Amino acid sequence: MKGIFSALLVPFDESGDIKEQGLREIIRQNIDKQKVDGLYVNGSSGENFMMSTEQKKEVFRIVSEENKGKVKLIAQVGSINLNEAVALGKYATDLGYDSLSAVTPFYYKFSFDEIKYYYETIINETKNNMIIYAIPALTGISMSLDQFEALFQNENVIGVKFTDGNFYLLERLRKKYPNKLIYSGFDEMLIYGAISGIDGAIGSTFNINGKRAKQILTLCQEDQVSKAYEIQHITNDLIERILDLGLYQTLKEILKITGIDAGVCKKPFEAFNFEKRAEVKKLVSTFNL
Numbered sequence: 270m271k272g273i274f275s276a277l278l279v280p281f282d283e284s285g286d287i288k289e290q291g292l293r294e295i296i297r298q299n300i301d302k303q304k305v306d307g308l309y310v311n312g313s314s315g316e317n318f319m320m321s322t323e324q325k326k327e328v329f330r331i332v333s334e335e336n337k338g339k340v341k342l343i344a345q346v347g348s349i350n351l352n353e354a355v356a357l358g359k360y361a362t363d364l365g366y367d368s369l370s371a372v373t374p375f376y377y378k379f380s381f382d383e384i385k386y387y388y389e390t391i392i393n394e395t396k397n398n399m400i401i402y403a404i405p406a407l408t409g410i411s412m413s414l415d416q417f418e419a420l421f422q423n424e425n426v427i428g429v430k431f432t433d434g435n436f437y438l439l440e441r442l443r444k445k446y447p448n449k450l451i452y453s454g455f456d457e458m459l460i461y462g463a464i465s466g467i468d469g470a471i472g473s474t475f476n477i478n479g480k481r482a483k484q485i486l487t488l489c490q491e492d493q494v495s496k497a498y499e500i501q502h503i504t505n506d507l508i509e510r511i512l513d514l515g516l517y518q519t520l521k522e523i524l525k526i527t528g529i530d531a532g533v534c535k536k537p538f539e540a541f542n543f544e545k546r547a548e549v550k551k552l553v554s555t556f557n558l
C-alpha cells in the first residue's frame with residue numbers, strides 16, 4: 270500500500286454520464302504508462318461529490334474489472350449521507366478493494382465525536398480498513414494531533430491521506446505513528462512530505478505526471494534531496510500552468526491530446542477554454558507527457 274497513487278480522473282459526456290471506454294483508457298494510462306503503484310478511486314479528482322450513488326458504484330466496478338489485481342486500489346466512499354458511505358463501502362469491499370478511505374464529513378459543522386462515530390460506523394459495517402481523508406481547505410475540518418490519535422486507536426484505521434500544508438503536524442504524526450500509512454495530498458508539495466518520511470502520495474496530476482512523482486519520492490527515500498528538488502521544480506512549473514488553466518479540465522485536455530478519450534468535467538464545472546488548447550499542446554511536448 271506504499272508509493273504513488275493516482276487520484277483517478279473520471280471522463281464524463283456533456284450530459285454528465287460516465288464514458289466507460291474513456292475511463293478504461295485512463296486506468297490503463299495510469300497503470301501502463303505512469304506506472305503508478307495504486308489508484309485512489311472516487312476522490313475529489315474523480316468529481317465524486319457530484320455523482321449519483323449508481324455512478325460511484327459504476328466507477329468502482331469498472332476500475333476493479335480493468336485493473337485485474339495489478340495495482341492496489343483504495344475506494345473513497347466518504348459522504349455526508351452515512352448510509353451511502355456504508356453502502357459504497359460494502360460494495361467496494363465486495364469488489365476486493367484493498368482499503369476504504371473517507372473524507373471527513375463536511376458542510377455541517379460536525380463535532381469530533383460525530384466524525385469519530387462516522388468512521389467507526391463505516392469500519393464496523395464493512396469490516397474493511399480505513400484511510401482518513403483529511404483535506405481542511407475543502408472541508409473546513411482541521412484535526413489536531415490528539416484527534417488523529419483518537420481515530421488511530423482503531424486498528425482498522427491504517428492511515429491518512431494528508432492533503433494539508435501543515436508540515437509540523439505531519440512530522441508529529443510521522444514520529445508518533447511509524448506504522449500508520451501517511452500519504453501526502455498536494456502534488457506541488459510532495460517533496461516536503463517525502464522528506465518527512467511519508468509512505469506515499471495520492472494526487473490528481475499523477476494521471477499525467479506520475480513518473481516524476483515516483484522519482485521525487487524515491488530520490489528522497491535515497492537521501493538525494495537536491496536531485497528530488499530538480500524534479501519537483503519541473504513538476505511545479507507544470508502544475509502552476511495547469512492550476513492557472515483550470516485543474517481537472519486541463520488534466521483531461523492533456524489526456525485528450527495524448528489520445529485518450531478523457532471527456533469533459535461534470536457541470537457546473539466550466540468547460541475547458543479551447544482558446545488555450547495550443548498552450549496545453551505545448552505543455553504536453555515541453556514536459557514530455
Ligand code: NGF
Binds near residue numbers: 276277453455456512
Ligand atoms: O484536487 C485536489 C483538491 N487535491 C488533489 C488531491 O489531494 C486529492 C491534489 O492532487 C485528490 O486528488 C482526490 O481526492 O481525488 C491536487 O489536485 C494537486 O495537488 C494540485 O493542486 O484539493
